[in-house]
Amino acid sequence: MTTQATPRERLLDAAGELFYRDGVNIGVDALCKAAGVSKKSMYQLFRSKDELIAESLASVGPSYQRALEPDLGEASTPRERILVVFEKQDRLTAQGEFFGCPFVSTAFELKNPEHPGSVVARHFKQRLTDFFLGELVAAGVDDPELMAVQLTMAFDGASARAVVRAQALGGLGIKMAEALLDAAGVRAPELASQAR
Amino acid sequence: MTTQATPRERLLDAAGELFYRDGVNIGVDALCKAAGVSKKSMYQLFRSKDELIAESLASVGPSYQRALEPDLGEASTPRERILVVFEKQDRLTAQGEFFGCPFVSTAFELKNPEHPGSVVARHFKQRLTDFFLGELVAAGVDDPELMAVQLTMAFDGASARAVVRAQALGGLGIKMAEALLDAAGVRAPELASQAR
DNA sequence: CAGAGCCTAAACCGATCGGTTTCCAAACGC
DNA sequence: GCGTTTGGAAACCGATCGGTTTAGGCTCTG
Numbered sequence A, B: 001m002t003t004q005a006t007p008r009e010r011l012l013d014a015a016g017e018l019f020y021r022d023g024v025n026i027g028v029d030a031l032c033k034a035a036g037v038s039k040k041s042m043y044q045l046f047r048s049k050d051e052l053i054a055e056s057l058a059s060v061g062p063s064y065q066r067a068l069e070p071d072l073g074e075a076s077t078p079r080e081r082i083l084v085v086f087e088k089q090d091r092l093t094a095q096g097e098f099f100g101c102p103f104v105s106t107a108f109e110l111k112n113p114e115h116p117g118s119v120v121a122r123h124f125k126q127r128l129t130d131f132f133l134g135e136l137v138a139a140g141v142d143d144p145e146l147m148a149v150q151l152t153m154a155f156d157g158a159s160a161r162a163v164v165r166a167q168a169l170g171g172l173g174i175k176m177a178e179a180l181l182d183a184a185g186v187r188a189p190e191l192a193s194q195a196r
Numbered sequence C: 001c002a003g004a005g006c007c008t009a010a011a012c013c014g015a016t017c018g019g020t021t022t023c024c025a026a027a028c029g030c
Numbered sequence D: 001g002c003g004t005t006t007g008g009a010a011a012c013c014g015a016t017c018g019g020t021t022t023a024g025g026c027t028c029t030g
Helices: A008-023 A028-035 A039-045 A050-068 A078-095 A101-112 A116-139 A144-165 A174-185 A189-195 B007-022 B028-035 B039-045 B049-066 B078-094 B102-110 B116-141 B143-165 B171-184 B189-195
Strands: none
Touching: A008 A028, A008 A039, A008 A050, A008 A078, A008 A101, A028 A039, A050 A078, A050 A101, A050 A116, A078 A116, A078 A144, A078 A174, A101 A116, A101 A144, A101 B102, A101 B143, A116 A144, A144 A174, A144 B102, A144 B116, A144 B171, A174 B143, A174 B171, A189 B102, B007 B039, B007 B049, B007 B102, B028 B039, B039 B116, B049 B078, B049 B102, B049 B116, B078 B116, B078 B143, B078 B171, B102 B116, B102 B143, B116 B143, B143 B171
């Protein structure tokens, strides 16, 4: 049965996928049809389509974060843990149907920064920056806040390139992150030991 | 009179602005009304709305390039000429009503990479990369192609940040470009001479 | 001055937009 | 078993979508 999850879950799942794949301008009818939920149910679960946009974005947020950040014990050093994000992004761009970071994509589409979906997007982008910040502080970087922002911009710039060119990054994002980390003195362990 | 320019010019101008400000999903009626052109005229000047999207993007392309690249004699060294692009971007994000690079924005909205508008977007993004490439070759950088791509990604990442946070960059893009240029050995003249 | 072209305004087309309402069947607690 | 709640199917609302057509005004050229 399709009807294992609650209508709310089915709606959030379908919305998370369709808003990302087809854009936030997809119709409510198509959305409800894909979710197997009536419009009546949708409108008593969510005040408006705009609220559904925001809530579905908030619901895919954590899983998107998890898909990017390193698993426990996957990487040990801050540099490695930061680069894992760019490696996983690289893999995402390679497996087709990539439309960019869902938060950036939604923010671009909505235009209005006060739209509830834009607020959610802003929040989750900050969480990625915060992840970088934690690692950079652990690495003892000079200006960790600035560096965390730069890594976030590198991440989104790489994502934008994959979208505009409609092709995989092929390591370009990783290389850019490495260049920034090198410049900030967050050296690879082997290189650091070689440097002595 | 509003009717100084030809209907085609008025349409391209209005489309360039409204597609950017309100997104490509703005209606044809609103567009024609803003341009002071009848739908009939529009549809005998352009085969479809999609074609108008592409042509209007192509028509704003050169002026957007000009707004970013340094004027003749504005900057002398390759490093300065590259940084001018980021300085002008910084200023663009500060003057309100900034919705990101129009090419990236349109590509994100269209989703379909084969849409004529996406093709135009790809073309103009490549031209920015080519500008960087020319300067980097002049600067004698090791891997100018890679560096040019990284600067383009830095540019688009900075633009994405300004959109998502809905605020000016405040020099963050410039600093990132400087970090990348420093790492690539494209030093500022003063620093280079001080280093001797 | 007559006729041809170009243009806008506006009606029109079927489809779809976001949102509401009605109807009815299945699932629920008692 | 009975009443209530839940939720899906579908009609319905006015507005708008992309696109076409009609009607008529304006300006050129001859």
